[in-house]
Amino acid sequence: MTAKKDIYESTRAAWEDIWAGASIEAELEAINYARSQETIRAYLPFLSREDLHLEAGSGMSAVVITLREHGYKAQGLDYAFNALRDSRQYDPSLPLSAGDVHHLPFPDDCFGSYLSFGVLEHFEHGMLPALLEAHRVVKPGGVLILTIPYPNLLHRALQIRRKLQRGAALTDEGFYESAYTRRELEDLVSAAGFEVALAQATSHEFTLWGLGGVFRAPGYYRTSALATALGGMLKRLLPWPFNFSTLIVARKPGAARAAPRASD
Numbered sequence: 042m043t044a045k046k047d048i049y050e051s052t053r054a055a056w057e058d059i060w061a062g063a064s065i066e067a068e069l070e071a072i073n074y075a076r077s078q079e080t081i082r083a084y085l086p087f088l089s090r091e092d093l094h095l096e097a098g099s100g101m102s103a104v105v106i107t108l109r110e111h112g113y114k115a116q117g118l119d120y121a122f123n124a125l126r127d128s129r130q131y132d133p134s135l136p137l138s139a140g141d142v143h144h145l146p147f148p149d150d151c152f153g154s155y156l157s158f159g160v161l162e163h164f165e166h167g168m169l170p171a172l173l174e175a176h177r178v179v180k181p182g183g184v185l186i187l188t189i190p191y192p193n194l195l196h197r198a199l200q201i202r203r204k205l206q207r208g209a210a211l212t213d214e215g216f217y218e219s220a221y222t223r224r225e226l227e228d229l230v231s232a233a234g235f236e237v238a239l240a241q242a243t244s245h246e247f248t249l250w251g252l253g254g255v256f257r258a259p260g261y262y263r264t265s266a267l268a269t270a271l272g273g274m275l276k277r278l279l280p281w282p283f284n285f286s287t288l289i290v291a292r293k294p295g296a297a298r299a300a301p302r303a304s305d
Contacts (some may be wrong), residue, residue: 060100060124065131068103069260074262075269076244080106083241084156084186087290088113092153095178097142097171098160102128102135109135112235118145142171150180158188159286162219172233181295191284192220193248223281226289235291242284246272248256249283 071077077201090112096104099117101124108115116136119125125137140146142160155175161168168189175185221229227237249256249268256268264272275283 057121057123060121060241062128063101063124065101065103065106067128068101069106071261071263071272072103072107074264076246076264076272080243083239083243085111087154087184087186087238088098089153089175092180092183093151094156095145095152096149096158097145097175098155098157099128099137100124100135100166102131103214104158105135105137106158107130115146117256126201143174144175145178146301147178149177151289152178153180153188154271155179156186159190162189162221167219168221168229169232172229172235176234176293179293181293183293183295184238185230185233185289185291185293187226187230187245187289189226189289190218190220191242191281191287192222194282195251195285221287223287226287228291230291235293237289237291239288239290241288242276242280243279244272244285245275245283248272248275250283251285 053158072081088108092114094108094113094115096102096108096115096117099105099119100121102117105115105117116123116138117128118138118140120139122139125139128135128137131156138146142157155173155178157171161171162173172185179185223240227240230237230243246256246264246268247262249272250262250264255273256265257263258265258268272283
């Protein structure tokens with residue numbers, strides 16, 4: 042138990058360090074990249090403007106800010122206090138809470154959706170405890186929206202190299218990160234009580250960004266025109282072998298919802 046707690050705390054501390062070197066302006070710039078907008082367009086039709094939506098692991102609040110700009114009622118939660126502080130300094134009106142995704146400080150069935158982007162893979166004990174907590178706070182008929190890293194060919198090669206070099210599962214930053222296949226994600230989401238509505242491979246150009254060189258452009262995690270063009274081809278021809286992350290949209294069974302509408 043102590044070892045697991047130490048890994049958990051090191052993960053939280055690592056995110057504090059990451060956000061200490063980040064800026065909200067850069068995060069908002071990145072959310073307007075084509076790959077980010079493509080993901081937003083895929084899940085936005087599943088959100089209701091009448092409901093309240095939670096981003097769990099909101100970091101610098103770029104998603105919360107963006108959703109609110111689009112007219113959605115969104116709030117954020119994170120356990121990195123400096124990210125919450127900086128977000129509030131940027132916009133004091135943002136509804137943000139400090140908390141743990143495994144013990145959410147909210148009542149049952151209170152959110153129309155639970156959104157989490159690149160968060161739940163960072164826990165050594167796996168995703169299911171957080172998914173069960175997500176199921177608790179989402180109202181019947183509401184949705185779960187996740188993006189999680191996929192074990193693409195480049196990821197697998199990197200993991201092999203790390204094991205050969207260090208024999209450890211921790212990333213270079215000192216916190217644990219897992220990648221999940223589409224089947225593994227769907228099984229976990231189903232085990233938590235949700236019904237999968239969409240599983241989509243995303244951000245193929247960012248897989249290429251990881252190779253560096255000609256695939257990177259100046260700026261904050263910006264891909265080059267070559268990476269964008271080649272990533273588009275990979276998405277059409279080999280969507281899963283070169284998938285960077287998987288978008289999952291799943292519904293909590295219960296009250297009927299209107300069919301997804303066209304996004305704004």
